[in-house]
Amino acid sequence: MPNPFHAGFGVSPPLLVGREGVLDDFAEALENGPGATGRATLYTGARGSGKTVMLNAVEDLARGRGWLVVSETATAGFIGRMTEQHLPRILRDLDPKAVQRRLKGVTAPLGMGRVDWATAENHQVMAGLRSQVEAVTNLLAEHGTGLLITLDEIHRNQLPELRELATTVQHAFREGRELAFVGAGLASGVSDVVNDDVLTFLRRAERHGLGSVRRDDVERGFREPIEAAGRRVGDPALQIMVRATDGYPFLLQLIGAQTWRLHPHLDEISVDDATEGVERARRRLGTLVHEPALRTASDIDKSFLLAMAADDGPSRMGDVQARLGVGTSYASQYRLRLIAAELIEPAGYGFVTFTLPHLREYLREQAAAGI
Ligand SMILES: Nc1ncnc2c1ncn2[C@@H]1O[C@H](COP(=O)(O)OP(=O)(O)O)[C@@H](O)[C@H]1O
Ligand SMILES: [Mg+2]
Structure with a gap:
C-alpha cells in the first residue's frame, strides 16, 4: 500500500494538524475585507515547523474562494519574477483585452502606434509592481475576489526588495484593495525585517509562531492517514x-x-x-x-552547544560559562548569536535550551563519534 507519509520540506502532509485556528484567522481576514489585520500575516518557526506547508494551505484556501495567488520565495530577484512572470501571466489570463487597454494608457505618451501582442507583453514587463497589482486587483474586483501574495523564507538579505513589496502592499491596503499578504520565515529573520523602518505595515501584521503540535493532534496526524490508506495502528x-x-x-x-x-x-x-x-x-x-x-555554526558556536548538551534539560548560563571556561560577556555574546541563529532559545531567567528537537542527542552522538 502506498505510504501516505512523506517527509520533505515544502511537501504538504496527508493531514495538516494543529493549525486549524491559524487557518481560521486567515479565512476570516479574507471574509472581513480590506482593513482586516490578518490581511497581512506572518508565520514564524524553526526549520520543519511547517511554515511552507502553511503557505500552501492559505493559498489553497484563497483559491477555494476564487482568489488568485502569487507565490514566491524571498531569494534575490523575487520582485522581478513577480513583475515579469506571475503578474503578466495573471493579467493575460484574466483579460487579454484589458491588458491592451491598459497598455494603451502606458504607451500613449511614448507616441507608439499599434499595440500588438509582442509590444503588449514587453510593456507589461516594464510596468512596475504597483501598477500591475492595481491592474490585477481592479480586474478581480469585478468578480468580487482578490489577490493573495505569499512570500516564503523572509530574510534581511532581501531588504531592498522587501521594501518595494511592502510599499506596494501598504498602498493597496490604503486604497481598500482586495489584497492579502502572507509571509513566512525563521523568527529571527522576520524580526530583523519587521524592525526595518520602512516596513511598518509588517510590524502591524498578524504574527503566528508555529510551535509544537499538541499531542492529540499528533495522534490524529498519524492515525487518520494510516486508516485512510487502508492500515491500522494499535494504541x-x-x-x-x-x-x-x-x-x-x-x-x-x-x-x-x-x-x-x-x-x-x-x-x-x-x-x-x-x-x-x-x-x-x-x-x-x-x-x-x-x-x-549547524552548517553555518562556527567552532565556538559548536563548543557552546556541546557545553549545553551536557545537561538533560534547559542549561543554566552560569554552568555553560564554567564548562567553557569563559567570562560572562563572552558567553552572553555567543548566547545572543545562537538565539539569532535559532539554534537555542531562552528558557526562563538565566537558562537556555535547544530549539530543534533531539539536537542535544545529535550533538552528544557527534561528540562521542569524535566528529
Ligand atoms: N501541521 C502539520 N501537520 C502535519 N505535518 C506537518 C505539519 N506542518 C508541517 N508538516 C510536515 O513537516 C514537514 C516540514 O514542513 P515545512 O512546511 O517544509 O517546514 P518549514 O517550511 O517550516 O521548514 C513537511 O513534511 C510537512 O508535510
Ligand atoms: Mg520552508
Whole structure:
C-alpha cells in the first residue's frame, strides 16, 4: 500500500494538524475585507515547523474562494519574477483585452502606434509592481475576489526588495484593495525585517509562531492517514510514535514514513515497527535537520552547544560559562548569536535550551563519534 507519509520540506502532509485556528484567522481576514489585520500575516518557526506547508494551505484556501495567488520565495530577484512572470501571466489570463487597454494608457505618451501582442507583453514587463497589482486587483474586483501574495523564507538579505513589496502592499491596503499578504520565515529573520523602518505595515501584521503540535493532534496526524490508506495502528504503537515526535511536525511525517515502510503489506503497524521506525527517523533527522542547521555554526558556536548538551534539560548560563571556561560577556555574546541563529532559545531567567528537537542527542552522538 502506498505510504501516505512523506517527509520533505515544502511537501504538504496527508493531514495538516494543529493549525486549524491559524487557518481560521486567515479565512476570516479574507471574509472581513480590506482593513482586516490578518490581511497581512506572518508565520514564524524553526526549520520543519511547517511554515511552507502553511503557505500552501492559505493559498489553497484563497483559491477555494476564487482568489488568485502569487507565490514566491524571498531569494534575490523575487520582485522581478513577480513583475515579469506571475503578474503578466495573471493579467493575460484574466483579460487579454484589458491588458491592451491598459497598455494603451502606458504607451500613449511614448507616441507608439499599434499595440500588438509582442509590444503588449514587453510593456507589461516594464510596468512596475504597483501598477500591475492595481491592474490585477481592479480586474478581480469585478468578480468580487482578490489577490493573495505569499512570500516564503523572509530574510534581511532581501531588504531592498522587501521594501518595494511592502510599499506596494501598504498602498493597496490604503486604497481598500482586495489584497492579502502572507509571509513566512525563521523568527529571527522576520524580526530583523519587521524592525526595518520602512516596513511598518509588517510590524502591524498578524504574527503566528508555529510551535509544537499538541499531542492529540499528533495522534490524529498519524492515525487518520494510516486508516485512510487502508492500515491500522494499535494504541501502544501509536503512543510510541506520538511521544517520539515531541510535537515537531517534520518528525511526525518522518516517523510516519519510516514506520509505514517496514511492513507496508501488513494490516497493522506493530509496536516493533513503531520502535524501529522511530529509531530510523531519529537517525535521518540528523542528516535532514541537524546537520543543515549547524552548517553555518562556527567552532565556538559548536563548543557552546556541546557545553549545553551536557545537561538533560534547559542549561543554566552560569554552568555553560564554567564548562567553557569563559567570562560572562563572552558567553552572553555567543548566547545572543545562537538565539539569532535559532539554534537555542531562552528558557526562563538565566537558562537556555535547544530549539530543534533531539539536537542535544545529535550533538552528544557527534561528540562521542569524535566528529
Ligand atoms: N501541521 C502539520 N501537520 C502535519 N505535518 C506537518 C505539519 N506542518 C508541517 N508538516 C510536515 O513537516 C514537514 C516540514 O514542513 P515545512 O512546511 O517544509 O517546514 P518549514 O517550511 O517550516 O521548514 C513537511 O513534511 C510537512 O508535510
Ligand atoms: Mg520552508
